[in-house]
Amino acid sequence: MAKSCVWVICLFSLLLGHGVLELEASQHEYRNPQSMQSQSSKRQPYRTAYHFQPPQNWMNDPNGPMIYKGIYHLFYQYNPYEAVWGNIVWAHSTSTDLVNWAAHPPAIYPSHPYDINGCWSGSATILPGEKPAILYTGINPQNRQVQNLAMPKNLSDPFLIEWVKSPYNPILIPTFENNIDPSSFRDPTTAWLGPDGRWRMIIGSNRNGRGMALLYRSKDFIHWKKAQHPLHSSKDTGMWECPDFYPVSNSSKNGFDSSVIGSGIRHVLKASLGGTGHEYYTVGTYNPENDTYVPDKGFVDDSRGLRYDYGKFYGSKTFFDSAKNRRVLWGWISESTNATIDLTKGWSGLQAIPRKLWLDKSGKQIMQWPVKEIEKLRTNQVNLPSKVLIGGSVLEVAGVTGSQADVDILFEISDYEKADVLDPSWTNPQELCSRNGASVKGGLGPFGLMVLASKDLQEYTAVFFRIFKVQTNYVVLMCTDLSRSSLHLDYDKPTYGAFMDLDPVREKLSLRSLIDHSIVESFGGEGKACFTARVYPTMAIGDGAHLFAFNNGTENVTISSLTAWSMKKAQIN
Ligand SMILES: *[C@@H]1O[C@H](CO)[C@@H](O)[C@H](O)[C@H]1NC(C)=O
Ligand SMILES: *[C@@H]1O[C@H](CO)[C@@H](O)[C@H](O)[C@H]1NC(C)=O
Ligand SMILES: *[C@@H]1O[C@H](CO)[C@@H](O)[C@H](O)[C@H]1NC(C)=O
Ligand SMILES: *[C@@H]1O[C@H](CO)[C@@H](O)[C@H](O)[C@H]1NC(C)=O
Numbered sequence: 001m002a003k004s005c006v007w008v009i010c011l012f013s014l015l016l017g018h019g020v021l022e023l024e025a026s027q028h029e030y031r032n033p034q035s036m037q038s039q040s041s042k043r044q045p046y047r048t049a050y051h052f053q054p055p056q057n058w059m060n061d062p063n064g065p066m067i068y069k070g071i072y073h074l075f076y077q078y079n080p081y082e083a084v085w086g087n088i089v090w091a092h093s094t095s096t097d098l099v100n101w102a103a104h105p106p107a108i109y110p111s112h113p114y115d116i117n118g119c120w121s122g123s124a125t126i127l128p129g130e131k132p133a134i135l136y137t138g139i140n141p142q143n144r145q146v147q148n149l150a151m152p153k154n155l156s157d158p159f160l161i162e163w164v165k166s167p168y169n170p171i172l173i174p175t176f177e178n179n180i181d182p183s184s185f186r187d188p189t190t191a192w193l194g195p196d197g198r199w200r201m202i203i204g205s206n207r208n209g210r211g212m213a214l215l216y217r218s219k220d221f222i223h224w225k226k227a228q229h230p231l232h233s234s235k236d237t238g239m240w241e242c243p244d245f246y247p248v249s250n251s252s253k254n255g256f257d258s259s260v261i262g263s264g265i266r267h268v269l270k271a272s273l274g275g276t277g278h279e280y281y282t283v284g285t286y287n288p289e290n291d292t293y294v295p296d297k298g299f300v301d302d303s304r305g306l307r308y309d310y311g312k313f314y315g316s317k318t319f320f321d322s323a324k325n326r327r328v329l330w331g332w333i334s335e336s337t338n339a340t341i342d343l344t345k346g347w348s349g350l351q352a353i354p355r356k357l358w359l360d361k362s363g364k365q366i367m368q369w370p371v372k373e374i375e376k377l378r379t380n381q382v383n384l385p386s387k388v389l390i391g392g393s394v395l396e397v398a399g400v401t402g403s404q405a406d407v408d409i410l411f412e413i414s415d416y417e418k419a420d421v422l423d424p425s426w427t428n429p430q431e432l433c434s435r436n437g438a439s440v441k442g443g444l445g446p447f448g449l450m451v452l453a454s455k456d457l458q459e460y461t462a463v464f465f466r467i468f469k470v471q472t473n474y475v476v477l478m479c480t481d482l483s484r485s486s487l488h489l490d491y492d493k494p495t496y497g498a499f500m501d502l503d504p505v506r507e508k509l510s511l512r513s514l515i516d517h518s519i520v521e522s523f524g525g526e527g528k529a530c531f532t533a534r535v536y537p538t539m540a541i542g543d544g545a546h547l548f549a550f551n552n553g554t555e556n557v558t559i560s561s562l563t564a565w566s567m568k569k570a571q572i573n
């Protein structure tokens with residue numbers, strides 16, 4: 001508390017133009033660019049080269065991502081003082097390419113009773129006339145969650161350094177008449193405009209275990225009225241954090257502004273479930289006349305539903321990139337270590353590489369792919385000619401920096417005869433991947449990559465496929481197995497799994513992994529299943545990190561192509 005006052009005073013003197021000394025003092029308080037960089041990579045083996053992270057301290061949800069006057073903005077939940085959660089402000093960085101980022105002073109920080117105990121997550125909306133507005137959750141002196149509005153101070157400043165809070169704040173408070181639990185009322189979305197000229201937005205909530213997206217409407221973006229019915233809810237899902245709602249097309253990979261409706265437009269509703277630490281989404285029909293949203297048949301509308309990412313990925317949020325006509329997804333990667341360890345290393349949390357996101361042509365799922373811009377970090381390309389990976393073999397991919405790489409591999413199977421039969425009781429892919437880790441031989445698979453691997457294979461993170469037979473069809477299981485990712489005994493080393501909606505007989509079975517010291521982001525089937533792994537190798541660090549392809553099935557598998565690149569370091573904050 002005291003610290004926060006000191007910091008706020010510093011910033012206020014800066015705002016009032018009291019000179020440069022205060023600026024340096026305040027920057028020294030919350031970010032100290034030299035200190036991390038001078039620490040040798042030996043002492044900080046888990047810092048990344050091209051994932052977004054602040055120089056130090058705690059980070060969680062991405063907030064208010066947007067593009068304004070050609071500049072990408074990322075705000076994020078940040079503790080300016082420690083590597084654990086608390087004192088939350090909106091830290092702020094900007095970029096022209098989503099790869100290299102410059103840090104700015106926090107944009108929104110506790111200053112009024114309505115946000116004095118924290119400035120929590122929220123979203124940006126670009127109002128007509130190219131005017132950004134931020135809606136965010138503030139924590140008031142009674143620790144109630146209220147909603148606030150902030151606008152840029154100077155629209156001519158493309159970096160939008162200074163934000164002014166609305167004199168109408170708080171614009172929404174939880175009331176008992178409205179039957180809203182003041183501790184479950186947060187994370188307003190980007191607003192969209194209905195055909196009646198009124199804005200809509202949703203806020204995450206929970207009533208007796210039923211998670212929901214409360215719907216609000218407004219004519220002027222200041223006065224908001226709760227709709228009688230939530231946009232959507234689902235029983236036993238608990239608190240819906242960071243809901244997201246946006247249009248996608250049934251026939252194009254393009255993205256759309258949140259207000260777009262019309263022929264061929266479907267809607268995606270995503271919730272982050274505080275109770276499970278997982279997210280899920282449905283695709284469905286939104287009717288703006290009566291503000292109903294109905295998930296399409298086949299979507300599971302609870303924590304067992306489809307996820308953007310089956311690994312560590314939470315509090316995510318999309319935005320419409322009007323410069324490239326795409327929808328871009330940001331998501332937070334938390335640590336798997338405890339607070340003592342995080343405090344010792346001085347930082348906690350990263351953002352996943354932003355992903356372009358679109359609806360698969362089947363309409364059955366969302367597809368994701370790292371934004372194209374990240375490819376400009378590729379260097380030292382290595383190509384492997386087509387090669388049979390004999391059952392039980394391992395192949396080192398030499399010539400790339402194993403700790404900092406992008407690898408894209410395409411598998412081909414010629415004989416499906418020996419695929420194991422999928423037991424109908426095996427409905428939980430996570431369990432199936434845990435039970436049958438990378439070392440358990442099957443017919444077709446496990447085959448895939450061992451990344452962040454030590455030379456002697458004592459340590460590795462395995463990303464792999466298994467192919468099962470179901471009557472006359474085949475099913476692909478994708479797994480990420482962390483059980484051997486680190487010699488640290490007591491760190492969390494889970495196994496992740498998902499069935500892929502992919503017919504290996506007719507479609508390409510591809511795997512791309514982005515490797516960055518302590519993060520592995522893997523994309524199966526050109527973006528059909530994504531896994532983020534948070535790992536802490538002890539031997540596979542720096543030059544000790546290697547990359548292998550492997551096949552631990554009995555049957556041969558062909559690598560029809562393999563391309564790998566070392567990745568250059570991005571300029572981040
Ligand atoms: C607004 O931003 C522009 C561009 O950075 C700058 O030139 C101008 O001085 C700013 N105006 C004020 C009032 O600060
Ligand atoms: C997309 O939706 C439009 C309008 O509902 C429909 O006519 C069209 O057939 C759909 N296209 C695909 C590929 O499903
Ligand atoms: C909303 O409107 C749609 C289309 O007119 C209709 O099918 C649906 O039943 C309506 N829902 C409610 C709850 O009124
Ligand atoms: C955190 O983990 C470390 C190493 O595994 C252990 O020594 C320490 O006791 C743990 N701290 C807490 C607070 O659990």
Ligand SMILES: *[C@@H]1O[C@H](CO)[C@@H](O)[C@H](O)[C@H]1NC(C)=O
Pocket residue numbers: 437438439440441450462550552
């Ligand atoms: C492949 O199987 C062998 C024998 O079970 C095991 O030693 C090795 O670790 C496995 N490879 C992977 C990647 O798990």
Ligand SMILES: *[C@@H]1O[C@H](CO)[C@@H](O)[C@H](O)[C@H]1NC(C)=O
Pocket residue numbers: 388390391554555556
């Ligand atoms: C796997 O490939 C090797 C080398 O091409 C070949 O000798 C072997 O017979 C193949 N095994 C099977 C089961 O097809």
